[in-house]
Amino acid sequence: MKIINDPLYGFIDIPDGLLLNIVKHPLMQRLTRINQLGMANVVYPGARHSRFLHSIGAFHLTGQAIMSLQQKGHFIFDSEAEAVEAAILMHDIGHGPFSHVLEHTIISGISHEDISLLMMEQINRDLNNQLGLAISIFKDNYPKRFLHQLISSQLDMDRLDYLRRDAFFTGVSEGNIGSARIIAMLDMLDDNLVVNYKGINPIENYLISRRTMYWQVYLHKTVVGYEKMLVSLLSRAKHLTAIGCDVFAPPALSYFLRNDVDAEWFAAHDEAFLMYQTLDDNDIMSAIKVWAMSDDKILSTLATNILNRRLFKVEVFDEPVAQEYVDVIAQSISKKMGIPMEDTHYLVSVNAIQKDTYDISDNSITIVMKDGTTKDIAEASEILNVQTLAKKNRKYFLCYLRSNS
Numbered sequence: 001m002k003i004i005n006d007p008l009y010g011f012i013d014i015p016d017g018l019l020l021n022i023v024k025h026p027l028m029q030r031l032t033r034i035n036q037l038g039m040a041n042v043v044y045p046g047a048r049h050s051r052f053l054h055s056i057g058a059f060h061l062t063g064q065a066i067m068s069l070q071q072k073g074h075f076i077f078d079s080e081a082e083a084v085e086a087a088i089l090m091h092d093i094g095h096g097p098f099s100h101v102l103e104h105t106i107i108s109g110i111s112h113e114d115i116s117l118l119m120m121e122q123i124n125r126d127l128n129n130q131l132g133l134a135i136s137i138f139k140d141n142y143p144k145r146f147l148h149q150l151i152s153s154q155l156d157m158d159r160l161d162y163l164r165r166d167a168f169f170t171g172v173s174e175g176n177i178g179s180a181r182i183i184a185m186l187d188m189l190d191d192n193l194v195v196n197y198k199g200i201n202p203i204e205n206y207l208i209s210r211r212t213m214y215w216q217v218y219l220h221k222t223v224v225g226y227e228k229m230l231v232s233l234l235s236r237a238k239h240l241t242a243i244g245c246d247v248f249a250p251p252a253l254s255y256f257l258r259n260d261v262d263a264e265w266f267a268a269h270d271e272a273f274l275m276y277q278t279l280d281d282n283d284i285m286s287a288i289k290v291w292a293m294s295d296d297k298i299l300s301t302l303a304t305n306i307l308n309r310r311l312f313k314v315e316v317f318d319e320p321v322a323q324e325y326v327d328v329i330a331q332s333i334s335k336k337m338g339i340p341m342e343d344t345h346y347l348v349s350v351n352a353i354q355k356d357t358y359d360i361s362d363n364s365i366t367i368v369m370k371d372g373t374t375k376d377i378a379e380a381s382e383i384l385n386v387q388t389l390a391k392k393n394r395k396y397f398l399c400y401l402r403s404n405s
Contacts, residue, residue, distance in 0.1 A: 022127070025126065039099070040170065060161075088151050101227055104231055107276075182202045252283055350398050355392070
């Protein structure tokens with residue numbers, strides 16, 4: 001058995017056997033080199049925790065949830081408990097560097113969830129096919145659906161850990177949630193996870209904290225602007241590579257710059273998967289340091305500004321941004337940089353971002369009331385309004401190069 005000292009939960013035991021072998025696997029260790037919050041440390045310098053640490057935390061909470069359900073009389077085989085813990089350990093294993101940035105630039109048509117499944121199958125082969133049950137639960141193909149809901153639902157252990165962990169490392173105290181209380185109130189009804197009515201208050205806090213964390217941390221305008229700079233930088237590097245320019249990049253990153261990798265390419269070229277397995281934050285950052293000295297004005301400007309925290313100016317609107325306003329900014333950048341108008345899209349763009357706090361149609365959070373009846377949390381809560389919870393908040397982020405950059 002190995003013991004990991006976690007800053008949130010204290011000592012976490014990883015038992016010998018299958019679970020420890022997963023933790024030791026190179027694909028799992030790759031997550032130690034990928035930041036959980038991508039570019040958020042530009043606003044919250046403490047937010048440098050890894051996806052590996054989050055996965056260990058989610059594993060711990062899943063073990064707590066299994067124990068809570070068993071104490072309420074629900075029978076769960078040891079093999080099922082081990083399988084769901086294995087699945088939650090690997091749930092983020094397919095993430096690329098800097099959160100979702102790669103999914104919008106040098107890779108298209110394949111999500112990190114799809115790649116996670118490919119990596120799980122690779123680990124399964126390496127561990128003599130011991131992960132069949134875990135993969136079945138992850139894919140929601142196992143009859144006991146509540147086990148999948150522990151991994152992926154409105155109230156899964158993934159969310160319970162990352163909200164509390166991200167709040168801790170960013171210092172955003174409003175995002176802190178009572179995960180232990182929520183887990184203690186978990187129950188099962190008709191093969192679905194439910195929450196005892198005594199858990200209404202921590203669920204309310206959980207939903208409010210979730211909204212706070214999204215708009216104050218994950219979608220903070222400075223973070224959005226910084227990520228847009230990285231997206232533009234990688235897109236420019238890929239364009240320059242495509243037209244025959246010599247663009248430095250470590251081997252794994254170079255592969256994705258040279259090839260148009262999508263789902264079909266991934267399926268047809270084994271080396272794409274092998275290259276992705278070695279890609280982490282270090283590849284991106286080492287390339288950025290070299291690109292800062294590039295002869296290409298756009299590439300060097302973006303790389304230098306990322307390294308020196310000279311961020312895009314970001315304006316946030318509730319309504320779509322007038323194209324005339326965007327054109328004026330683009331013309332100003334074109335004149336200042338001495339670049340064609342068609343290249344200004346690397347330095348000015350509008351991004352529409354939409355987020356809701358709670359989707360009642362997607363694995364809603366069910367409360368078991370004192371009289372045994374069930375209600376959705378939006379109905380059971382006295383302070384939460386279903387229309388407010390379900391409202392899809394859309395904001396328009398105008399990001400562009402500052403005049404003094």
